[in-house]
Amino acid sequence: MTSVPYPPASSAVPTGKERGASAAPDAGSALYTRIERKLKQEIVSGVYAQGAYLPSSGELGKLYGANKNTVLRALRMLRAEGLIDFGRGRGAVVVHSAPRVSLAEISEQLRHVVNLADVSGISRAAVVAAIQRIPPSQGPRTSGVLPAAASRRGGAGRTAFTVHGRGDA
Known part of the structure; x- marks a missing residue:
């Protein structure tokens, strides 16, 4: 333990x-x-x-x-x-x-985020910038x-x- x-x-x-x-x-x-x-x-x-x-x-x-x-x-x-x-x-x-997730599962979630941003008029660059501002996980x-x-x-x-x-x- x-x-x-x-x-x-x-x-x-x-x-x-x-x-x-x-x-x-x-x-x-x-x-x-x-x-x-x-x-x-x-x-x-x-x-x-x-x-x-x-x-x-x-x-x-x-x-x-x-x-x-x-x-x-x-x-x-x-x-x-x-x-x-x-x-x-x-x-x-x-x-x-939390169960381990694969890169494919994370990619699918990101696809949903990008689609939501697209229909909301938010640029992909703004989404990437928002992701980069998230502090790294300590795991x-x-x-x-x-x-x-x-x-x-x-x-x-x-x-x-x-x-x-x-x-x-």
């Missing part, structure tokens, strides 16, 4: 103190919902790969400005969706992550660097466990 470094502070979910004109569009929703959405987005996009451990609920609480119970509520939502599994003393591990965080909490939980030497009854391959 691998653990991952923490997401950059700039990717943190805005707390209630940061609400206002510049807050995220879902700033009116409950903090646990915003934490769940952010973690889900990071899991689905591959920031946290299958088998990776999430930071502890206490560490996530510090990262997102929430108490431990709020973070646990968000984690329970992710567990109900089948994305993670966790339990007291064993940490939260990603059990289902799955599966480095061998373990945060202190992960190493206390067993870290890389920990044996994998299987979630039975899911039908996941």
Whole structure:
């Protein structure tokens, strides 16, 4: 199993103190919902790969400005969706992550974007420029660097466990 470094502070979910004109569009929703959405987005996009451990609920609480119970509520939502599994003393591990896609699949998606831009009167050069402004993905965080909490939980030497009854391959 691998653990991952923490997401950059700039990717943190805005707390209630940061609400206002510049807050995220879902700033009116409950903090646990915003934490769940952010973690889900990071899991689905591959920031946290299958088998990776999430930071502890206490560490996530510090990262997102929430108490431990709020973070646990968000984690329970992710567990109900089948994305993670966790339990007291064993940490939260990603059990289902983003599937790998081929270049052909990405090309097909780009074809749809270009067609939408064409009918909207947006030049292909503007689409390419918009793509180039997107910051590079950091990819799955599966480095061998373990945060202190992960190493206390067993870290890389920990044996994998299987979630039975899911039908996941």
